[in-house]
Ligand SMILES: O=C[C@H](O)[C@@H](O)CC(=O)C(=O)O
């Protein structure tokens with residue numbers, strides 16, 4: 159597991175481009191035939207990707223967790239970004255295709271991921287946080303998640319947000335997770351920006367053209383920095399950081415949060431006049 163320590167906002171002010179990327183950007187989320195994870199000390203969230211080929215990929219614990227199995231003390235969500243496959247939890251297979259999410263409760267002993275067609279592998283984005291109770295594993299299909307329309311074409315931020323995990327369709331301990339899709343021609347997400355000192359949030363950007371780039375804004379509201387992000391990369395936002403972006407083409411992203419409270423709407427909005 160790639161381990162990222164927590165950072166202090168005072169320290170982050172002095173980071174150069176390479177340091178910003180090393181602390182906050184996850185560049186290789188999807189590697190064919192591999193399951194890759196990044197462990198952040200920010201609220202101890204784990205994110206990553208699984209791209210199974212002909213053989214299923216097993217989720218293992220390691221010395222970073224030092225538990226007997228990955229979900230011994232944590233909950234996990236697997237979002238199928240592309241392809242078709244299955245999430246297998248303690249012998250039960252949950253078939254998934256693009257837009258489906260499997261919530262895997264604490265206490266699940268064996269988790270593996272497989273592709274229906276190794277020539278067109280499934281791509282699973284993974285998100286996890288420590289959990290205080292066992293909860294049932296649940297499959298959520300995109301069509302069952304109510305869309306919420308945000309923004310407008312005039313402000314280049316027209317987008318649809320689907321909250322897969324927020325206590326409505328799925329009960330979870332800490333994890334809140336969803337999919338935001340930008341409308342054609344819209345490029346801005348999450349602007350006006352916000353922070354939420356109660357929770358860490360991670361964004362995973364996808365559906366971006368290979369040549370397109372996204373400028374992700376992070377940092378304290380009056381000390382913003384940026385990361386140049388390409389398709390299928392993730393950004394870790396400490397609680398004190400804004401998280402917003404604009405791209406040179408259309409895209410979508412998966413967001414997930416974990417931390418002190420379980421209130422999606424708990425955001426400290428930043429006035430445009432206060433951004434620096
Ligand atoms: O705290 C909530 C998160 O930042 C996201 O839900 C924001 C988002 O998807 C968007 O504005 O498009």
Ligand SMILES: [Zn+2]
Nearest residue numbers: 352354359401
């Ligand atoms: Zn947020």
